[in-house]
Amino acid sequence: MKLQVPENAREAFQFLALGAGALLVLRVVITLLGSIIGDNPTEELGMATAPYRAGYALLREDTLAIETAGAVPRMAMAGLFTLLAGGLLALLAVPVGAISKWGPLPASVFGARTGLALGGAWAIWCLLAFPAHRVVVTDAGLVRYDSRTFLGMVAIPFTQVERTNTWQEVQALGSGGPTAPTMRCGELEEVHAMLPEGRVIIACAPPGAGECTAVLTQQKAHAERLLNTLSARWKPKGVPT
Numbered sequence: 001m002k003l004q005v006p007e008n009a010r011e012a013f014q015f016l017a018l019g020a021g022a023l024l025v026l027r028v029v030i031t032l033l034g035s036i037i038g039d040n041p042t043e044e045l046g047m048a049t050a051p052y053r054a055g056y057a058l059l060r061e062d063t064l065a066i067e068t069a070g071a072v073p074r075m076a077m078a079g080l081f082t083l084l085a086g087g088l089l090a091l092l093a094v095p096v097g098a099i100s101k102w103g104p105l106p107a108s109v110f111g112a113r114t115g116l117a118l119g120g121a122w123a124i125w126c127l128l129a130f131p132a133h134r135v136v137v138t139d140a141g142l143v144r145y146d147s148r149t150f151l152g153m154v155a156i157p158f159t160q161v162e163r164t165n166t167w168q169e170v171q172a173l174g175s176g177g178p179t180a181p182t183m184r185c186g187e188l189e190e191v192h193a194m195l196p197e198g199r200v201i202i203a204c205a206p207p208g209a210g211e212c213t214a215v216l217t218q219q220k221a222h223a224e225r226l227l228n229t230l231s232a233r234w235k236p237k238g239v240p241t
Contacts, residue, residue, distance in 0.1 A: 047225070057128050066203065074154070075127060087115070089111040132147045140166055147161070190204045203223070
């Protein structure tokens with residue numbers, strides 16, 4: 001007996017297969033872009049910020065991603081975000097179709113496809129170049145961008161807040177290793193700035209793979225290099241120019 005699969009169910013399976021294939025291709029693309037772009041900084045600032053781009057292949061060299069999750073967990077959340085976007089628009093389209101000549105089912109299918117396309121495009125942009133929390137280093141100071149997130153990993157559209165601090169407002173720069181329960185080695189080196197509103201994290205690299213002592217030593221070296229680069233642009237208050 002031949003199994004009969006409804007047309008809508010067949011399309012749903014096709015979309016799921018397409019999504020899984022797209023995530024696999026995206027992972028390859030991110031890896032290739034990271035090897036081509038991310039490992040070839042053109043100036044000292046780019047070399048200092050390179051360890052803090054967290055796998056965002058198209059992130060500019062003057063930008064620090066404040067991110068503790070690796071690329072694979074973010075890809076999983078991006079896939080879930082895309083599916084939920086499709087489901088949400090499908091539900092919203094049902095009453096529209098019910099009161100029109102279109103019909104609930106065709107409207108729902110159109111809404112799902114639109115949501116998957118829009119959600120997928122946004123998720124890919126977030127994976128490549130749009131961390132939810134990031135800091136841009138400029139000649140004038142530090143510009144911080146913060147967005148609300150979907151499960152802490154994917155920025156939610158239209159929620160970004162921008163804050164600018166000039167170098168004159170920076171009271172101190174430093175680094176430290178707070179306890180990070182989710183990290184295998186138990187510590188995570190952060191770079192922070194003392195601002196008028198308090199101590200603010202401006203750089204945090206995802207945990208690396210390998211033996212813990214070597215990982216933490218490497219993180220401290222990266223933090224020291226970044227601090228030296230930032231200190232060249234920052235002059236403490238009270239120091240004559």
